Amino acid sequence: MSGTHTHALFVHGHSHLHRLPASTKLGALGLFVLAVVLTPRESFWAFVVHAVLILSAMWLAGLKPGFVAKRLVIEIPFVLFALFLPFVAGGDKLDVLGLSLSIEGLWGGWNIVAKGTLGLAASIVLTATTTVPDLLSGLERLRVPRLITSIAGFMVRYLDVIAGEMHRMRLAMLSRGHDPRWIWQAKAYATSAGALFIRSYERGERVYYAMTARGFAGQMPTFDAERATATEWMGALLLPAVAWTAVAVAVLA
Secondary structure, eight states, X not given: OXXXXXXXXXXXXXXXXXXXXXXXXXXXXXXXXXHHHHSOTTOHHHHHHHHHHHHHHHHHHTOOHHHHHHHGGGGHHHHHHXXXXXXHOOSSEEEETTEEEEHHHHHHHHHHHHHHHHHHHHHHHHHHHSOHHHHHHHHHHTTOOHHHHXXXXXXXXXXXXHHHHHHHHHHHHHHTTOOOOSGGGTXXXXXXXXXXXXXXXXXXXXXXHHHHHTTOOSSOOOXXXXXXXXXXXXXXXXXXXXHHHHHHHHHHO
């Protein structure tokens, strides 16, 4: 299924990953993330294998490392939490440069950073090669309940509406000479939150009335997603198969 609505993470391209049906990529992502989660934290080599697989997918999709790195910024709060763990966790201690660090905290921090980064990077590769309509269509192909996909579709599209309202409100403030640069100067943004809520609610109401006038009865129309072939499934599942092989070796070793 194709559509005109894309998102900021999508990168237009004609790579093999771009052409794969969304259902196969979603299935591969789920299996890969599960393999990463089940990887023993002591098996550093297995994490290297997972990282190489993600880099291979990035290369196949024609994605630049900087593109993925910029979008990994969302992980910073979790990284900070992981860095804090060695100082607060209990158990045996290890002295490093005069600091007493918890060994269990070090392992826990490493586990969070490694698995979180790999899972997020894999998700970025998926969203960079698949449009929102195709993602929703792929979820329906994987038998995800229609109610969930409809809510997700409305959420993604309405985020654009809210972002547009926020942009117009900011332009209005700038045209009146208000350009706060410090947090204590942001009172106007705080007071405008209520106005943004009212505007968004009224906009949603008008959108709903327009949809009902066009025959909407509580369920979005269905689009027949292209059925994936066995060859496409095999190609998509190749990377998670390698990841699961690494997990099996790490667990049994």
